[in-house]
Amino acid sequence: MAGIELSAVQPVAKEWTEKLQAAGIDITSCYQCGKCTAGCPMAQSMDYSPRQIVRLLQLGLADDALRSRTIWMCASCETCATRCPRDVDVAKLMDLLRIEANRTGVAAVPEVPIFHKTFLESVERYGRVYEMELMMKFNMRTRKLFNNVDLGPKMMSKGKLHFMPPKADDGGAVKKLFERVRERRGN
Amino acid sequence: MRIAYYPGCSLDTTGVEFRLSTAFCANQLGLDLWEVPGWNCCGASSAHSTDQLLSLALPARNLAIAEKEGLDMAVPCAACYSRFKTVEAEVRQDEKVQQDVAQVIDMDYRATNNTRSLLEVFVEQVGLDKIEAAVKKPLSGLKVACYYGCYLVRPPKLGHFDRAEDPESMDHLIVKLGGTPVEWPHKTECCGAGMITLSPEDGLPLTYEILRAAQLCGADCLATACPMCLMNLDLHQESVNKKYKADFNLPVFYFTELMALTFGAEPKEIGLDKHFVNSLPLLAGIGKKETA
Numbered sequence: 001m002a003g004i005e006l007s008a009v010q011p012v013a014k015e016w017t018e019k020l021q022a023a024g025i026d027i028t029s030c031y032q033c034g035k036c037t038a039g040c041p042m043a044q045s046m047d048y049s050p051r052q053i054v055r056l057l058q059l060g061l062a063d064d065a066l067r068s069r070t071i072w073m074c075a076s077c078e079t080c081a082t083r084c085p086r087d088v089d090v091a092k093l094m095d096l097l098r099i100e101a102n103r104t105g106v107a108a109v110p111e112v113p114i115f116h117k118t119f120l121e122s123v124e125r126y127g128r129v130y131e132m133e134l135m136m137k138f139n140m141r142t143r144k145l146f147n148n149v150d151l152g153p154k155m156m157s158k159g160k161l162h163f164m165p166p167k168a169d170d171g172g173a174v175k176k177l178f179e180r181v182r183e184r185r186g187n
Numbered sequence: 188m189r190i191a192y193y194p195g196c197s198l199d200t201t202g203v204e205f206r207l208s209t210a211f212c213a214n215q216l217g218l219d220l221w222e223v224p225g226w227n228c229c230g231a232s233s234a235h236s237t238d239q240l241l242s243l244a245l246p247a248r249n250l251a252i253a254e255k256e257g258l259d260m261a262v263p264c265a266a267c268y269s270r271f272k273t274v275e276a277e278v279r280q281d282e283k284v285q286q287d288v289a290q291v292i293d294m295d296y297r298a299t300n301n302t303r304s305l306l307e308v309f310v311e312q313v314g315l316d317k318i319e320a321a322v323k324k325p326l327s328g329l330k331v332a333c334y335y336g337c338y339l340v341r342p343p344k345l346g347h348f349d350r351a352e353d354p355e356s357m358d359h360l361i362v363k364l365g366g367t368p369v370e371w372p373h374k375t376e377c378c379g380a381g382m383i384t385l386s387p388e389d390g391l392p393l394t395y396e397i398l399r400a401a402q403l404c405g406a407d408c409l410a411t412a413c414p415m416c417l418m419n420l421d422l423h424q425e426s427v428n429k430k431y432k433a434d435f436n437l438p439v440f441y442f443t444e445l446m447a448l449t450f451g452a453e454p455k456e457i458g459l460d461k462h463f464v465n466s467l468p469l470l471a472g473i474g475k476k477e478t479a
């Protein structure tokens with residue numbers, strides 16, 4: 001890491017501390033004990049450990065956190081949030097970083113947000129997940145056409161994957177729900 | 188006893204045997220499951236990684252329908268359960284969240300009802316005594332590694348029914364079914380969740396460790412309450428064997444399947460033939476006097 005220009009990063013530290021506080025996460029509580037990282041099952045696949053992500057935010061280096069591989073390797077298992085002796089909700093922090101990294105287009109592992117987007121399109125359209133279409137669209141969008149391609153027939157042979165889309169019979173309520181969320185976001 | 192029932196997407200597809208065995212058990216125990224009409228997907232990990240309000244609104248719409256009916260909600264899938272518990276807590280804590288959610292789902296929702304995992308409903312509400320009394324074919328000492336995974340117990344601030352670090356409700360249930368729960372250290376370790384599919388080289392080591400721990404501790408099989416965990420441990424056991432040159436042959440069951448079997452269900456009727464690791468040879472021995 002290059003040298004840090006403190007006058008430049010202080011406002012970023014303040015901005016993120018306040019933004020996270022509003023979401024119930026106080027990163028100033030963290031005394032860097034590393035309990036979150038010790039129990040993290042995905043830590044070996046991360047570039048920064050969960051403890052380091054919190055430290056980056058404390059120091060005002062949010063951009064490094066947002067561009068990290070860590071936030072996309074997090075499996076949302078909630079072990080960190082369960083064990084933190086300072087009650088810092090690291091799992092929720094990862095959610096907020098993912099949302100911001102996705103919004104600003106800096107995701108280091110783009111396949112993961114592409115999966116989420118494709119998943120939610122399915123929910124918006126059918127009210128439930130249409131797994132067959134989700135898998136095919138995901139493979140097309142990530143240009144990995146033969147990714148997990150052996151699993152489809154395997155699942156189908158057991159009656160666990162269907163050709164036809166699911167029907168929620170929700171009277172269009174889920175589509176409207178998505179529309180209202182979009183309206184509130186202002187786009 | 189009557190309770191609202193949210194099967195969730197997996198129970199119609201990858202976890203269809205969870206649905207079949209749940210229905211069988213409920214019927215045997217006189218539990219009236221009122222399936223939420225027009226239920227929608229809870230949004231899973233995709234919603235909470237994309238938009239906070241969306242991740243609250245999707246489960247809330249289902250909970251609001253149950254609340255209107257004056258019913259608590261039983262949720263078999265551990266992942267859906269966790270999303271429901273999250274909404275419930277946030278709506279109770281913050282009036283602004285309650286109003287935002289109500290506006291987006293276009294229904295009143297005040298979280299006056301409770302979300303319960305199906306495991307909790309059976310163990311705590313139906314009760315272990317009633318379950319024990321319904322057992323016709325005990326598990327005959329079958330050694331079961333009870334695998335709780337992440338979302339049945341974490342994070343504890345949501346008010347889960349069992350302990351976060353060493354849960355035991357499923358172990359107690361297995362004892363009543365005539366089985367022997369094994370002591371093992373991976374009860375609540377993460378299975379790798381979606382990583383198994385999105386990035387197998389990062390996810391498979393987690394699945395491997397769970398299967399290895401279960402085998403080392405003498406388990407004949409695993410029991411779970413999560414369709415995602417079951418898929419990773421069952422469907423992907425072959426990939427784990429290939430990657431690690433291992434020879435695991437550990438059937439993975441939903442706890443409801445083991446319950447239904449002891450209540451006298453035929454394996455096919457509850458979808459046991461839909462597993463990828465064949466469990467039928469192991470089950471040939473059940474129903475006899477306990478030998479273990």
